[in-house]
Amino acid sequence: MLVLEKNALSEEIENLVGEFGKDRSALLQILQAIQGKHKYISDFAQQEVARMMDIHPVEVNSIVSFYAFLYSEPKGRYIVRLCQTISCDMSGKEEVAEAVQRELGISFGQTTKDKRITLEFTNCLGMCDQGPAMLVNEKVYTKLDPETAVNILSEIK
Amino acid sequence: MIKTETLSKKRSGPVLFSEYKQGEGVKKALELGRENILFELKSSGLKGRGGAGFPTATKWMLTAASNSDKKFIVCNADEGEPGTFKDRVLLLEYPELVFDGMIIAGYTIGAKNGILYLRGEYEYMLKSLEDYLELLRMDNLLGENIFAGKDFTFDITIRLGSGAYVCGEETALIESLEGYRGEPRNRPPYPVNTGFLGHPTVVNNVETLASVPHILIKGGDWFRTHGTDKSTGSKLFSISGDCKKPGVYELPWGTSINELLNLVEAKNTKAVQVGGASGICLPKSQFNRVLGYEDAATGGSIMIFNESRNMLKILKNFMEFFVEESCGQCTPCRIGNIKLLEGVERIEKDDFTFSYINNLKELGRTMQAASKCGLGQSSPNSFISILDNFKDEIFGAKRKGEKNV
Numbered sequence: 135m136l137v138l139e140k141n142a143l144s145e146e147i148e149n150l151v152g153e154f155g156k157d158r159s160a161l162l163q164i165l166q167a168i169q170g171k172h173k174y175i176s177d178f179a180q181q182e183v184a185r186m187m188d189i190h191p192v193e194v195n196s197i198v199s200f201y202a203f204l205y206s207e208p209k210g211r212y213i214v215r216l217c218q219t220i221s222c223d224m225s226g227k228e229e230v231a232e233a234v235q236r237e238l239g240i241s242f243g244q245t246t247k248d249k250r251i252t253l254e255f256t257n258c259l260g261m262c263d264q265g266p267a268m269l270v271n272e273k274v275y276t277k278l279d280p281e282t283a284v285n286i287l288s289e290i291k
Numbered sequence: 292m293i294k295t296e297t298l299s300k301k302r303s304g305p306v307l308f309s310e311y312k313q314g315e316g317v318k319k320a321l322e323l324g325r326e327n328i329l330f331e332l333k334s335s336g337l338k339g340r341g342g343a344g345f346p347t348a349t350k351w352m353l354t355a356a357s358n359s360d361k362k363f364i365v366c367n368a369d370e371g372e373p374g375t376f377k378d379r380v381l382l383l384e385y386p387e388l389v390f391d392g393m394i395i396a397g398y399t400i401g402a403k404n405g406i407l408y409l410r411g412e413y414e415y416m417l418k419s420l421e422d423y424l425e426l427l428r429m430d431n432l433l434g435e436n437i438f439a440g441k442d443f444t445f446d447i448t449i450r451l452g453s454g455a456y457v458c459g460e461e462t463a464l465i466e467s468l469e470g471y472r473g474e475p476r477n478r479p480p481y482p483v484n485t486g487f488l489g490h491p492t493v494v495n496n497v498e499t500l501a502s503v504p505h506i507l508i509k510g511g512d513w514f515r516t517h518g519t520d521k522s523t524g525s526k527l528f529s530i531s532g533d534c535k536k537p538g539v540y541e542l543p544w545g546t547s548i549n550e551l552l553n554l555v556e557a558k559n560t561k562a563v564q565v566g567g568a569s570g571i572c573l574p575k576s577q578f579n580r581v582l583g584y585e586d587a588a589t590g591g592s593i594m595i596f597n598e599s600r601n602m603l604k605i606l607k608n609f610m611e612f613f614v615e616e617s618c619g620q621c622t623p624c625r626i627g628n629i630k631l632l633e634g635v636e637r638i639e640k641d642d643f644t645f646s647y648i649n650n651l652k653e654l655g656r657t658m659q660a661a662s663k664c665g666l667g668q669s670s671p672n673s674f675i676s677i678l679d680n681f682k683d684e685i686f687g688a689k690r691k692g693e694k695n696v
Contacts, residue, residue: 159488161470166411166451200472200618202454203411219373220568220608221531221594257456257612259412260376262531262594263538272414 135178144182146171151186161187161197165204173213173252174205202256210245212290215256215269222258222265226279230266231255233280234287251287302384304541305517306505306525307498313387314432316504320395321438323507325355328399332503334511336523341367341459341496342566342590343665347503353483354400354491362402363492365482366393366500369410369464371456372567373612374592377527378497380539382409382416385501386423390447392500394432395507397445400493405447408464411454420449456616460664461494463618474620475664498527498591518544522583530555532564532595548578551593559597562681567592568609569669571676572602602681606673607635613670624667627658631674638685645686648678 135143150167154160164183168175175183175198184191198204216222216231231242234253238246245252261267264276268283275286302308320328333348354362366389370378381389393405409417424447427433435444455473457463462476465487486492502524506514515523522544528551531537535556542551548563564572565582566589573580573587580587596605610632619625634651637643655671662668678685 158470159468162453162467163450166453169453196472197470200455201411201452204453218608219612220564220605221374223608224532224596224600256412256454257616258371258373258375260370260379260410262374262376262529265531269412272417274412274415 135176140178143176143179147179147182147186151183156187158187158189161189161194162201165194165197169204173209173211174207176208177206180206208245208249210249210252212250212270212287213252213254214287215254215259216242217257217259217261217265217267218255219258219262221262222267225265227266229280230268230278230283233284237284238287250291302380302539302541304525305543306514306541307381307385307388307501307527308541309505311385311388311504311508314391316388316391316507317394317398317432319504319507320398321441325399328395328507329355331507331511335506335514336511337499337502337506337514338522338584339496340498340502340526340590342372342588344584344588347495347499350483350493350495351396351400353481354402354493357484357491359491361488361490362400363487363490364393364396364400364402364405365461365464365468365487365492365494366405366407366497367459367461367464367494368413368497369408369452369459370413370497371410371459371616372569372590372592373609374529374531374564374567374594375590376529376531377539377591379413379416380527381497381501382413382420386420388501388504389497390423390427392495392503393447394445395503396493396495396500398441398443400491402493403444403446405445406468406487407447407449408452408458408468409449410452410458412452414451417449417451424449455618456612457618457664457666460666463664464494465492472618474618475666477663496590519581519583519585521585526582526589526591528582528589528591528593530593530595532593533557533560533597533600534595542582544583545581547581548573548587551582552578552595555595557595557597559599560595561598561600562596562602562605564592564594564596564605564673565589566669566672567594568612569666569672571672572605572680573676574680577680602677603635603639603685606677607632607639609673610635610670613666617666617670621661621663621667623658623661624663624670627654627662627667628670630654631671635674652678 150164154163180194184194242253259267266278267276337347338344458467458473460475463473467473482492518524525543528540565587613628617624658671
């Protein structure tokens, strides 16, 4: 990471701490904001959050590692989460999963080389009546079939 | 002023999906006053709609009775139980009910702050909910001194989760709000005494809060006319799986599984999972059982499996879910779920003995007794009920027949 980038990130985190406050109860919100913008929370970012909030870096890391939607490793600009829970599974999630893997040339858990898309499975999205369902970042798509799923992913840049 | 009034609503039901105009319940609450609100709530017999079924009036009374100068009302919208999506419908289509319920709760218990804990998966709703709150503020229904002469200040903030099923457990949810890992606390003490940041806190399910305005307007006795003696009122059921008409239905408690299957036009049904992955799986012979706290209890998740489904595969899906979602804090749940999943995998590979299976069932019962929170206490339910209720398919002649084909 360049010094310039580090400084920019520090400033950004300082602003977030200013916005949400230094109290421990603001920690998850601050991490969510960093996650939302950068798609992951780097070691440096975690250390900066810890320093500015006066908590131990291990504490911050333990939060990042606990929550499934927070990452300490770089992810794609779009994080695609396909629901793997039973109702979606029974309505054809496997076929959708195979099609998107084939199309993108990566497996679930991986990120495309151009850092555009990360594929992941996730647990119940609360769309059981309209499965298979997936999230693309925060947006939800339902009643997928292999073709519509692939089309959605080819349209996002 | 409020935009949802103009939205056409196609749903209908006895309580939640009946006519309601934003603010009606709050107006009625102010007329009644705190004590009468608690009285109506008590006589309604309303119990927690998330699944645990704790009497709502008791929760509110305990918090209202506390002298603390700071109290909180938390709306639990961490709807993560597999097969549950009723809160999604309430938040998207009936936000006025949920927020009015929170305002009434705040007024009754003496809280100035309401927090809606929205699961991370539902972030797509955040904007519309925030906009709705802004409209309420513009109409002076939220904020400083919102009711003339009542000295009542109340506002609602929305906080997002980050993909953790366990945060639906009320003390884990509070831990998460406080900026910690979503690990459940020992109870007691309960959140009504030491909740968010140590202050008395009411944590209610979305549906519970949404029921309150209707109860106040039409009365606790009216609410009791729906449902059964022990399970009063109606319930939202999230129905998915093998049926023609999946979706959210509002039905009185006491509806039988058979009635429900007819309603959603399910054919050739082999099994019904009541209460989500942490619930129980019922075979055909038990479809005459009724939905209610006294019989088949549920937070509303109903998943239907027809004759073509492989019960072992379904069980495996559930156990994989629990292995991933166990917070890892207590041993029975962290290790137990892994052992149960291993058991399913060994049955799949035909690599098991019956004494081993019996040991696993015993382990399941230990987890039910020894786990710290509802997750580990209920995760063995599907393991035990599926292996017991579908043993012919899993261990018996049917399985052999399949292999010969």
